[in-house]
Amino acid sequence: MEWVNAVVQGILVGGLYALFAAGLSLIFGVMRLVNIAHGDLIVLSAYIALLTMQATGLDLMTNLIIVVPLMAVLGYALQRGLLNFTLGRDILPPLLVTFGLSIIIQNGLLSYFTADSRRLRSGALEVSSFPIGGGIDIGVLPLITFCIAVGVIALLQFVFYATPVGRAFRATSDDPEVARIMGIDNRHIFGLAMALSLAVVAIAGVFLGARTIFDPASGPARLLFGFEAVIIGGLGNLWGTLAGGIILGVAQAIGAQIHPGWQLLAGHIVFLIVLAVRPRGLFPRVEG
Amino acid sequence: MPETVLQVSHLNAFYGQFQALFDVSLSVEAGEVLAIIGANGAGKSTLLKSIAGLMQVPARSVLFRGRPVGGLPANEVVKRGITLVPEGRRLFPSLSVEENLLIGGQLKRPGRWTLDEIYKLFPVLRDRRRVPATSLSGGQQQMCAIGRALMSNPEFIMFDEISLGLAPVIIKDIYAALPSVIAGGAGAIIVEQDITRALEVATRVICLQEGRISLEGRPRELDRATISAAYFGT
Numbered sequence: 001m002e003w004v005n006a007v008v009q010g011i012l013v014g015g016l017y018a019l020f021a022a023g024l025s026l027i028f029g030v031m032r033l034v035n036i037a038h039g040d041l042i043v044l045s046a047y048i049a050l051l052t053m054q055a056t057g058l059d060l061m062t063n064l065i066i067v068v069p070l071m072a073v074l075g076y077a078l079q080r081g082l083l084n085f086t087l088g089r090d091i092l093p094p095l096l097v098t099f100g101l102s103i104i105i106q107n108g109l110l111s112y113f114t115a116d117s118r119r120l121r122s123g124a125l126e127v128s129s130f131p132i133g134g135g136i137d138i139g140v141l142p143l144i145t146f147c148i149a150v151g152v153i154a155l156l157q158f159v160f161y162a163t164p165v166g167r168a169f170r171a172t173s174d175d176p177e178v179a180r181i182m183g184i185d186n187r188h189i190f191g192l193a194m195a196l197s198l199a200v201v202a203i204a205g206v207f208l209g210a211r212t213i214f215d216p217a218s219g220p221a222r223l224l225f226g227f228e229a230v231i232i233g234g235l236g237n238l239w240g241t242l243a244g245g246i247i248l249g250v251a252q253a254i255g256a257q258i259h260p261g262w263q264l265l266a267g268h269i270v271f272l273i274v275l276a277v278r279p280r281g282l283f284p285r286v287e288g
Numbered sequence: 289m290p291e292t293v294l295q296v297s298h299l300n301a302f303y304g305q306f307q308a309l310f311d312v313s314l315s316v317e318a319g320e321v322l323a324i325i326g327a328n329g330a331g332k333s334t335l336l337k338s339i340a341g342l343m344q345v346p347a348r349s350v351l352f353r354g355r356p357v358g359g360l361p362a363n364e365v366v367k368r369g370i371t372l373v374p375e376g377r378r379l380f381p382s383l384s385v386e387e388n389l390l391i392g393g394q395l396k397r398p399g400r401w402t403l404d405e406i407y408k409l410f411p412v413l414r415d416r417r418r419v420p421a422t423s424l425s426g427g428q429q430q431m432c433a434i435g436r437a438l439m440s441n442p443e444f445i446m447f448d449e450i451s452l453g454l455a456p457v458i459i460k461d462i463y464a465a466l467p468s469v470i471a472g473g474a475g476a477i478i479v480e481q482d483i484t485r486a487l488e489v490a491t492r493v494i495c496l497q498e499g500r501i502s503l504e505g506r507p508r509e510l511d512r513a514t515i516s517a518a519y520f521g522t
Contacts, residue, residue, distance in 0.1 A: 164394060167383065171391050174380040180362035181340055181372050183395040183440060 005136045006257040007250055012138070014249030015146030016211065018242040019204035020226035021233070022156060023197035029236050030169050030193040031087060033094045037101040039223030041198060044105055045071050045205025046214050047113060049120055060122040060210055061144075068202045075198030079191040087190070102219065109216035120209035145207045152200055153242045159196070160238070169193060228271040234281025243283060247274075290317040293475045294339070294370075294444060295351040299358075301331070301338050308334040310499045316444075316475045323490030323507075324479045327519060330496040332479045333375055336446050339477075340372040341365035352444070367395060369443035375452065375479075377433040379421035385432055386417040392439030399441025400472055406435040409465060427458030434462070434469060445470065446477040451485060463489065483515065497521050 024038050035041075045067055052058070052066045082101075086093040128140040160166040172179040172189050180186055208214060208222065225248060233244025248267050255266020274282060294316040301309040309331045316322050324332050338345045341362035350358035357365055379388050389406055407414035410431040416424060421432055430450065437445060451459040459482070466489055470476045480486035487493060487507040495503035495518040503510070503518030516522070 164390070167387050167391060168394070170382045170387075171380045174382050175378055177342060177362075178374055178378045178380070179391070180342070181366060181374065182391050182436070183363045183366040184391070185361070185363045 001135050003254070003257060004134065006253040008132075008136055008138065009142070010250035010253030011246050012142040012146045012249070013211075013253070014229075014246030015142075015149030015242075016204065016207055016245070017225045017229045017248050018149045018245030019145075019152060019200060019207065020222050021229035021241045021245055022153060022238065023200040023204070024223075024226045025230045025235065025238070025241050026156065026200070027193060027197045028230075030173050031190050032091065032173075033083065033087065034091075034098070035197075036095060036098040036223065037105060037219075038098075038201065038226060039221065040102045040105040040109075040219030041071075041201050042205040042208060042222045043214055043216065043219040044109065045198075045202040046120065046209035047109055047118070048202075049206045049209055050118055053120065060120060060125065060206065064203065064206055067206055068199050071198040071202035071205075072195040075194040075196075075201075076191040078198075079194035080187060083194065084187045084190055106216050106219060113216060115215055115217075117213040117215045118209070119213045120206065122210045125210070141207075141210060145211065148203060148207070149242065149245070152203060153238050156196070156200070157238050165189075165192060225267070228267065231281055232271060232274045234284035237281070237283045240281060240283030244281070247282075290319065291353075292316070293318050293320075293353060294477075295354075296335075296339065297349055297351070299335070299338060299345060299349045301334050301343050301345055303334075308499050309338065312496075312499070312501055314494055314501070314504070316477065318474050320491045321470055321476045321478060321489055323486035323493045324477060324496060325481070325483055325486055325493060325515070325519065326496035326502075329498075331499040332496055333448055334499075335496070336372055336448050336477065336479060339365075339446065340370060366440055366442070367397070369397070369441075369474075371437045371440050371442035371445050373433050373437045373445070373447045373450065375448040377426075377429045379424075379429055379432055379436070381420065381422045383421060384418055385413055385421050385424065388421045388432055388436050389413070389417075389439050392436035395440050397441040401438045401441050403439075406438060409438075409468065410435060425458075426454050427461065430454060430458075430462055431465075434465075438469065443474045444476065445473055446479070448479045450478060450480060451482050459485065483519075495519055 020042060024035060027033050027035050048070060049063055049067045053063050083094060086097045122141060125141045129137040131137050160169060168184050168189050172184055172186055176186055229244035229248050230241055232247050233240030247270060251270035252263045252267040256263035292315050297313045299309055299312040300307060312335060324335065326332050334343065337343050339350055341360050341364065345358045347356040347358045352368055352370060357368055380391065383391065389403060412428055413431055413435060424432060450462060463485060478486060478490060490507055492506055493510060494501055495515065497518060503514065
């Protein structure tokens with residue numbers, strides 16, 4: 001039963017990993033930008049949530065109404081003000097600039113918040129759980145996180161495949177030059193994509209902060225989990241990303257069950273196996 | 289005297305150090321169809337790209353209805369009513385046929401072209417509107433590319449290598465549709481390697497050779513020997 005429990009808990013944490021991954025995948029898909037600062041932006045969101053919760057006294061969930069739009073606006077500004085200038089034929093400038101951004105965010109957080117570990121309080125949610133039989137308990141917060149992750153993926157899927165802006169995202173991703181001839185302003189579309197990505201990042205940051213402690217150096221590990229979930233699931237497939245997150249979560253939970261020190265290692269090993277056997281991921285986007 | 293719709297003056301265009309166009313000047317009057325012919329690498333596509341906003345060129349080197357549009361980003365140029373059917377169709381592969389057409393129409397410029405009108409012009413596109421654009425045949429893809437460009441209700445339309453890689457029977461169909469495509473607008477430019485076709489539809493012809501205009505005239509004023517000399521530079 002311990003093993004079943006490990007799998008169940010792994011699936012739930014996988015939802016969080018899918019949230020880490022979705023924004024990353026979206027940005028890469030639309031503008032071929034690998035955002036090295038993605039993990040740090042997740043942590044930044046958690047800190048912003050910490051501040052706004054203290055300032056307004058709102059609870060964890062309601063506070064999303066503040067953090068999500070804030071991060072979306074930041075994303076649009078970041079894209080229009082900085083990242084658009086790095087995009088071109090060469091993939092190196094965006095890598096370097098977002099790497100620099102990552103260092104700036106980490107050090108900025110360090111100097112303002114110190115290196116102390118923080119946590120977002122979620123009141124009764126923190127400890128509530130319910131039994132599902134067989135001695136397995138499901139935490140309410142992990143379950144909410146998972147459901148929101150599924151909801152976010154479904155929403156992104158809808159935006160991408162059933163709205164004009166999603167159509168513009170896909171067209172720009174296919175052929176930016178012809179997209180411009182069709183009247184699509186790439187800079188604006190990229191701004192919208194980053195806004196959407198950071199809105200998801202905000203949700204990810206809030207639930208990360210509620211689930212575990214975080215400090216200014218927590219970002220890079222989240223970036224890694226996000227990357228692994230994207231690669232396992234297959235680039236350009238949102239439901240695949242969710243599956244990738246779940247597989248990573250389950251692998252880590254089973255690893256931890258075998259030996260506490262194996263938690264992260266098991267996740268990396270599964271990632272490496274997928275990369276070696278199915279380099280395009282388990283559920284690659286179907287081409288043409 | 290007819291109104292000059294498009295005026296290109298003393299246009300030089302560069303790819304880095306490489307100069308692709310040298311002091312090119314031309315104009316298109318209202319209702320005219322200008323054919324641009326020339327060998328590979330003569331600068332035909334560069335000329336169209338310069339007009340469409342895909343090259344960095346001085347503002348006053350391209351005037352549209354008297355207003356400078358040179359060097360504007362392509363998404364601004366199309367808002368002013370100039371559109372390009374790019375070489376090799378370049379449909380969006382992850383979009384369906386209908387989505388490709390809708391992308392062309394998302395500027396919502398007013399005019400006669402709607403999804404229905406495009407489907408009337410090319411009925412085969414209606415039958416296949418749900419399939420990915422890349423699963424169309426070459427000719428159908430060209431129809432889709434033309435339809436996509438028309439959806440922006442352009443005043444001025446440019447076709448780059450409209451018949452390249454298509455079967456002769458398909459080319460015939462496409463050219464049969466061209467008059468009704470062009471009639472709604474104020475003018476058109478056709479870049480074409482098939483000189484016979486180009487001369488049939490054009491009211492005026494320009495030949496480019498190594499980035500310079502080597503010949504200009506009306507189709508019936510030009511004989512084969514003159515064209516061939518301007519084309520190959522012999």
